[in-house]
Amino acid sequence: MKKWCLMVVMLCLVPLTGAAEEISAHIQKQYQDLESFSSSFVQRLTNAATKEVEVRSGTITFAKPRRIRWETTEPEKELLLVGRDVVWDYFPDENVAYKYAVEQVLQSKTMLRFISGEANLQEDFVIENQGDDAGLIKLKLIPREPETNLVLAYIWVQPTTNMLGKVLVVDFFGNGNELELSNMVMNKALDPAIFTFTPPKGVDVEDASSS
Template identity: 50%
Template structure:
């Protein structure tokens, strides 16, 4: 499902933002991640279908607040809002007049994904890290999951010298690609009180999956 491919990508972004590149990279990443409280950034996204080679381009805004609250708002080519709250997840597709409601434990069946979003991810435990040198004038890093999952079998990061992630590329079990480039990153961003809650607009069809 595209929604959770998006979440996987967001999770990796959360882990790597602000990480310093050095020989003791995993420890530095862990310390930076634990210190990260909140951020907001614009994103450009490309979803590539492995079978057809079709590429869907999206733009939007991503917000994060510790522990594990995510707001992923797609603005083009159509509006879609994904809100990861404390106990539930909402996926609202405006053009379809539909909102899907999940419990958090339903949405995040991936063990690694849960650990990322809850701030418990450990780079040394979860990945083999391979430095790839310079690419696009950035430091390229390859992440190989020690326990591959359907939504994440391989990932690449492009990080600047200050340690800020600029691009993330995730490959799933079927070979589909999810590339996200971040812009206008604002660390310590103060989100509105209702940023990580969602109330369906009147007239919207609600698909309640919370009791399944």
């Protein structure tokens, strides 16, 4: 599977001060109340070995229950779509689409579980409030059961809007996945059709949904 974003997008209101447990409880409650959001993003993928940084940009749209449309527009197009039963990862320039069962993708503590609202901060992580960082509230998340693609994470919250502003996820090899969000719109009515996908004629489909 191509490297696509697995990231923390816990889009919610939080208090500016307080113990980590209190802050995480507010995050969890607000995320549970969130019905949908859309946002622009800039993503920076850092290779720990080479120090090379790949920059991506595009949009993210989420709607309950666990519907996600992650569309990268630069530097190359990619559509990652989590529907009711199937996950599609489509690369139009390569004329190929990968098909997965939803549980294959969401069964581990990946960033898509955060986006879908299925991750539990207090159960899954040891949380440390690191205070103000250049005007943002910074939380450190240490997985109670680390996995290869997630051994450490940080989130930053905008104090003026109480919304998530930036996320950094680190994998077992030290590679960094940093995400900055902007132009957020919450709880807007969305067309369910945007969370469906039919491969265009002639696209090569790699089906791993039954494996």
